[in-house]
Amino acid sequence: MLDLTNIKSVHGSKFDEVVDRIDSPGAGAFTPYHSARTIVRVDQVLPGQELFASYGEEWIPWIPGVAVTQEANFDAADELMHEFEEWIEEHENPDCPTRGELTEELLQAMWKFMVEFPQSSRKLSVIPKEWSRERMKKATLIETQRYLGQSEVESPSREYWTNKGRVSLDFLRENGKCQDHIRPNVSSVPHAGRGAFATRDLPKGTVVGYSPLVHVAVRGEEIYTINYDGRDHGNENNAKKPFSRPDLILNYSFGHRNSTILLTPYGGYELVAHKPEWLEQDIDFLRDTNNKIGLSFDYVALRDIKQGEEVFMDYGDEWLSAA
Ligand SMILES: C[S@@+](CC[C@H](N)C(=O)[O-])C[C@H]1O[C@@H](n2cnc3c(N)ncnc32)[C@H](O)[C@@H]1O
Structure with a gap:
């Protein structure tokens, strides 16, 4: 474990139904694991200091070709x-x-x-x-x-x-990204689970939020198929029927029907440099590069958004026709 830790999660992610998990058509389409609260040990964190959380003792002891600092x-x-x-x-x-x-x-x-x-x-x-x-x-x-x-x-x-x-x-003011323009709450859209709400007025053109992106496998298929063998593994509440289905993370990822690239946004509280020159690169570069840190989304307000309003984005025709 890396001993630079200065923040910790109080109790991690909590099961929070939001919709009825048996009757709602939205059940199973998004995660019920929300409502994690994170505290900062303020006595150790100075303005402008990097934040570190412990991933636990078992975290990635070995990754091929990657140096993990311990x-x-x-x-x-x-x-x-x-x-x-x-x-x-x-x-x-x-x-x-x-x-x-x-x-x-x-x-x-x-x-x-x-x-x-x-x-x-x-x-x-x-x-x-x-x-x-x-x-x-x-x-x-x-x-x-x-x-x-x-x-x-x-x-x-x-x-x-x-x-x-x-x-x-001064560096943060000039280069930082504001990550508290939105806060989570139950979405106003029926069966949609949680949504994002503006914490203040956001004039047209504001960068509302920012997500670093991770490219996951070929359309995510190689990694993200969940196979359940039907055994209860010591928990009698487990389903008894075997199944094979795509992992939920596909619903949180961005892709295109003509591309194998699947991009999963994460966290958003990490300060990762944006690289505008990547916009000039072809698709092979994005697929093949090992240096993926730097690829990110900025979510920009298309019109004036009022404080408290829910923020929506267009998932595209393919998502709509699949839904
Ligand atoms: C990126 S997640 C959005 C966050 C998600 N609502 C949650 O609670 O974690 C995308 C999922 O939200 C739900 N969703 C988003 N917009 C929706 C809509 N207009 N109608 C129904 N479900 C929607 C779908 O389950 C979709 O797969």
Whole structure:
């Protein structure tokens, strides 16, 4: 688990029927799992700081080709800094024949060489990029404290990345996306579940919301077919008949009848850079690129929207004819 966590969900997603799950024609077409409340531990979060939640101990221990930064990597980086500090102190000892040769300039150059060493290592990937003797001393202090079972000093590698991820309020004003123009509530459309409602007047042209997008497989089919084998798996409330059907996430995704691309919007509270140059790319680029972070939707008001009004968008003819 990554120890940068500064927010947590109080009780996660809650089952909230909204429509009758037996009689409503809308039952099963959208998720009843809503109403999650998230709290921020305000005492630890400063303006402009990045937010981190714990995904739990079991989260993705292994993904092919992807480096997942874990707590142990920060501990290893702290230890490496501690060893470096010990080595410096040995050379500062009056008995050391090379005493005086370790100039600040040389230490900086050694640090740069280590940080930029052309071999991938998770430990090196979280090591602070800039040289700081003070940080080395802190690493030594924390090693001593760990040895004594105390933990009063903040880990220098974690502290470095926490501060590195912090942006100024001016930066946020200029580059941030406002994500509280809408709030969820039960939709005014019968059987539609929950909808989005304007929290303030939104003049025509306002970017009402923003969703990063993930491309999921070929029309989502390879991943998102749910197969149920009919066994109760220890829960007698489970249905007894086997079935195979598309996952609900298809109802939250965007595609086109002539394309295999399926894009699933998510969260919206993450600050992911928008890349307008992607608009110039052909469809193969979107399908094949591994660097998908950056693809996103802006939802723009087509007319003036009044505070409290429900916000609607056109899902397109294909969705309507399938519904
Ligand atoms: C992207 S989700 C919208 C959020 C969803 N209503 C919820 O509660 O999670 C799309 C689903 O909402 C429901 N929906 C949206 N517009 C609807 C409408 N005009 N009539 C009925 N259901 C609708 C359908 O079940 C659709 O598959």
